[in-house]
Amino acid sequence: MTAGRIISYVGAAFFLIFGFLFILAAFGEQFNSGWLIVGFILAAIGFGLIFLGGRLKKTAPADQSVTLNIDLPANVEFDSFKCQNCGGALSTDNVEMVAGAPVVECPYCGTSYQLTEDPKW
Ligand SMILES: [Zn+2]
Structure with a gap:
């Protein structure tokens, strides 16, 4: 948004x-x-x-990518970025900034959750 x-x-x-x-x-x-x-x-x-x-x-997409590059935690690697719930491949397009925190919404299973500083995938 x-x-x-x-x-x-x-x-x-x-x-x-x-x-x-x-x-x-x-x-x-x-x-x-x-x-x-x-x-x-x-x-x-x-x-x-x-x-x-x-x-x-x-x-919107142009604005969004600029924001993401600035605000995402440094150790989140999007090359090997998978859904915590179903393991589907995700991209930065599935990430939205909500109240200053990056939130992922999986297009495969519909789950949305916050990205943490220490991702488990
Ligand atoms: Zn999923």
């Missing part, structure tokens, strides 16, 4: 939640068409941001 995607998804969640609240409020004790319109506009902005966030995904 790039910073741009995270920002656009957080923004989308914000607009969708407030849009939903405005639409709910519009159908309160007294129907308020102004709030209903505001709600739909906010929801539309939210969906627009999700759409933009999805488009940003295409530029």
Whole structure:
């Protein structure tokens, strides 16, 4: 995930939640068409941001490899890098930085786990 995607998804969640609240409020004790319109506009902005966030995904791999080269523990060797659960061959594409720690997600068995400083494979 790039910073741009995270920002656009957080923004989308914000607009969708407030849009939903405005639409709910519009159908309160007294129907308020102004709030209903505001709600739909906010929801539309939210969906627009999700759409933009999805488009940003295409530029992500370049950013990701730069981050990985800097942040991964030095003694992790990716040439002989195997899944701890099923032994399937993994690559740096299967590693994501989560809260500053490298997390592997195996494409073969679906397991995800943190990389440790002292890998056992
Ligand atoms: Zn696996």
